[in-house]
Amino acid sequence: MRSWSLALLFLPVAAAAEYRAGVSRVDITPPPGHVMGGYSERKLPAAGTHDPLYATVLFVESGGISLALVTCDLRSFVSTRVGDLARKKFGVGNTIISVSHTHSGPLTWEARTPWYTEAEDKMVEAIGKAKAAAFPASLAVSSGHIYLGFNRRKVVDGRATMWWRNAEKLPSHPLDPSVNVLVVRDADGKTRAVLVNYACHPSILGPDNLEFSADYPGAMKRYVESNVPGALCLFVQGGAGDINPYRDKEPVAGQGFQAVEEMGQALGKYVISILSRARTFSGALRTASEITEVKNRWSPDEQIAIGWTVGSFGDALCFAAIPGEAFVEHQITFREKAECANAMLFGYSYSAGGVWAGYIPTILASVEGGYGADYNTTVEVGTGERLIDRAVVKLFELRGLLKDLPDPRY
Numbered sequence: 001m002r003s004w005s006l007a008l009l010f011l012p013v014a015a016a017a018e019y020r021a022g023v024s025r026v027d028i029t030p031p032p033g034h035v036m037g038g039y040s041e042r043k044l045p046a047a048g049t050h051d052p053l054y055a056t057v058l059f060v061e062s063g064g065i066s067l068a069l070v071t072c073d074l075r076s077f078v079s080t081r082v083g084d085l086a087r088k089k090f091g092v093g094n095t096i097i098s099v100s101h102t103h104s105g106p107l108t109w110e111a112r113t114p115w116y117t118e119a120e121d122k123m124v125e126a127i128g129k130a131k132a133a134a135f136p137a138s139l140a141v142s143s144g145h146i147y148l149g150f151n152r153r154k155v156v157d158g159r160a161t162m163w164w165r166n167a168e169k170l171p172s173h174p175l176d177p178s179v180n181v182l183v184v185r186d187a188d189g190k191t192r193a194v195l196v197n198y199a200c201h202p203s204i205l206g207p208d209n210l211e212f213s214a215d216y217p218g219a220m221k222r223y224v225e226s227n228v229p230g231a232l233c234l235f236v237q238g239g240a241g242d243i244n245p246y247r248d249k250e251p252v253a254g255q256g257f258q259a260v261e262e263m264g265q266a267l268g269k270y271v272i273s274i275l276s277r278a279r280t281f282s283g284a285l286r287t288a289s290e291i292t293e294v295k296n297r298w299s300p301d302e303q304i305a306i307g308w309t310v311g312s313f314g315d316a317l318c319f320a321a322i323p324g325e326a327f328v329e330h331q332i333t334f335r336e337k338a339e340c341a342n343a344m345l346f347g348y349s350y351s352a353g354g355v356w357a358g359y360i361p362t363i364l365a366s367v368e369g370g371y372g373a374d375y376n377t378t379v380e381v382g383t384g385e386r387l388i389d390r391a392v393v394k395l396f397e398l399r400g401l402l403k404d405l406p407d408p409r410y
Contacts, residue, residue, distance in 0.1 A: 022134035038103030039207035050211035059130035062285035073214035098349040104213040140278035145177040149200035160370035199238030206249030219264020239331030283314020289352035295380040307352030320391040321349035324357030360384040
């Protein structure tokens with residue numbers, strides 16, 4: 001494996017950073033008849049829309065460094081064009097396209113229909129609107145825990161079998177129930193955006209569903225916005241590669257959409273309950289992006305380029321954006337190693353070129369086997385550990401924690 005740096009942006013350490021932030025939203029729902037993604041068993045195209053699919057943008061700027069986080073109700077999305085145009089047209093330095101991974105969304109770049117280009121154009125327009133509407137902002141963070149999903153890999157005697165549904169809510173391992181919330185307020189103290197980071201597949205709706213839907217993240221956003229008037233809610237998926245909702249693939253003819261609302265509202269209610277303890281922080285925004293090359297697990301002569309981005313607000317908040325389905329242990333490891341007060345793994349997040357990495361299992365999971373671990377995964381064993389370690393190194397560099405070597409005393 002080898003790595004090379006794409007961009008590394010530094011700012012002097014600031015005692016208190018001044019932020020500007022802006023938010024916007026655009027409907028990116030495809031028309032009926034578009035091919036849906038998420039399940040190979042689903043053979044028919046979309047018959048219509050149950051609830052719209054949106055791209056919601058959070059723009060943040062600090063000391064000349066700017067970031068556009070485009071959160072989408074999509075299964076996946078690969079585009080360098082969005083970031084390139086945002087930089088060219090609006091001067092936005094960094095763009096991350098983060099998808100919820102709803103299994104009731106469309107095929108995107110794989111289908112290459114006119115809708116795909118239209119969605120790119122809408123995202124770029126939304127970035128421009130968010131920047132144009134930017135206001136002096138304060139940022140605050142809160143966190144907590146809620147159990148809404150389980151690890152779908154059941155390991156017995158060192159071998160994994162798949163356990164897709166767990167309506168009985170039986171214990172599973174490993175699991176990370178962490179909820180991270182970023183609150184954006186304007187100069188009057190009014191909440192303008194609530195960003196929610198949580199790890200669980202949006203797969204309550206199964207292959208029998210033929211209507212576009214944002215699944216539980218959409219229901220969560222609707223609940224939060226109804227309880228925080230004037231704010232937009234954004235959902236950023238975590239390391240959900242092996243985490244399913246308890247009521248996975250609930251039949252539409254039964255209680256599919258009811259289950260979506262119940263889980264979404266449960267998460268939304270919990271988010272509302274922890275907003276009051278959000279703590280304001282300061283620290284200059286810094287970002288770094290890199291492409292890491294790994295081997296194809298099944299064809300070692302083939303190289304796979306994976307672009308990723310990290311960012312920090314001093315030591316108060318750090319994030320790593322990875323374009324694939326990282327297993328939940330990678331999220332836990334990142335939080336433990338980052339040495340930040342709050343560390344968020346942004347899974348399913350494309351930012352710096354390269355490909356969509358697909359499933360990113362741990363080394364141990366690759367040995368134990370199972371879906372996404374020893375089949376339906378492409379990257380070589382150890383890729384996830386490599387990416388997390390590189391992300392942590394970059395974050396240490398951004399925050400001035402790594403010194404030049406050798407030490408002159410020696």
